Amino acid sequence: MRYSPTTMIDISKIKAISLDLDDTLWPVWPTIGRAEAVLQAWLSDHAPGTAALSADLALKQAIRAEVNARHTDRAHDLSFLRLQSIRAVLQQAGDPVDLAEAAFEVFFAERQRVDLFDDALPALGFWSAKYPIVALSNGNADVHRVGIGQYFHASVSAQSLGVAKPDLRIFVAGAAAAGVQPHEVLHIGDDAHADCVGALAAGMQVAWLNREGHEWTHGETRPHLVVRDLHALCARWPEYTL
Structure with missing residues (x-):
């Protein structure tokens, strides 16, 4: 990777951390793949x-695209779109559409x-021992159901707020949930556009978690720091030890 020099993070100004979830704390597509497989097995038993x-x-995919096109006002709500897609397939197959809610819960x-x-x-x-951490996600993972809720002060999702990253409002809401101003937040995420561009526009310090070594292609304004893993980011604090 080649990057122009960036302004390094100023740890002394950090009073809270906002943190993306999917592909930042876990790889999302293996998770979605397993959920799809479990849903398919359930449908085989209940709606062949x-x-x-x-x-x-x-x-x-065609049905999902049609559902997305019909509900552009709900593009931020992945749970709603998933439920509607399940309902649409049930209807097309001639199975009871009232199975949709149970099927979605399985997924x-x-x-x-x-x-x-x-x-x-x-x-x-x-x-979490140093700062309030706020989950800031466009996805529909629940930190409590995932089993990491104890580390988070709050969660702000696109689904709950009605807007998705990189919309400025979700970052402002994340800062408010932590009880600080946006410039007092370090935002950490893997998505260069959704996470970095949005958080920079909100005035946050930004660490781009770039596990795959992608090039920055989003203009002259760049993240304050680019790291390959969270250990490298934590190492910016002198007291951090593995």
Whole structure:
């Protein structure tokens, strides 16, 4: 990776941390893949016709795209869109649409079973002893159901607020939930656009968790720090030890 020099974070100004979840604390797509498989198995038992349609990936994607297009005002609410997609497949298959809620709950429960990156718990334990941490996510993971709620002061999601990152309002809400001003927050996330561009616009200090070594392609304004893992970020605090 080649980056232009960035302004390093100023730890003395940090009074709270806002933290992305998916692909920051755990890899999201293996989680979604398992949840899809559990949902498919449940449908095979309870709605075989729907299961058969759902096995056609192209058809399922087309239905999801149609649902998304019909509900552009709910683009921030992944749970709503998932439920509507399940309902649409049930309807197309001729199965009872009132199975949609139970089917969604099967998916959603499995969606909360995540495999944390090795650096996640040490970082959460270290930071939560020093600052209020606010989860700031466009996804629908629940830190309490995931099993890490004890580290978080609050959670702000696109679903709960009605706007998604990089919208300035979700970052302002995250700072407010921590009881501080945006410039007193260090935001940490993996998504260069949603996390970094949005948090920088809000006036936060920003650490880009760039595990895959992507190039920065979002203009001259850059994150204050780029790290490959959370250990490297925590190491900016002299007292941090593994």
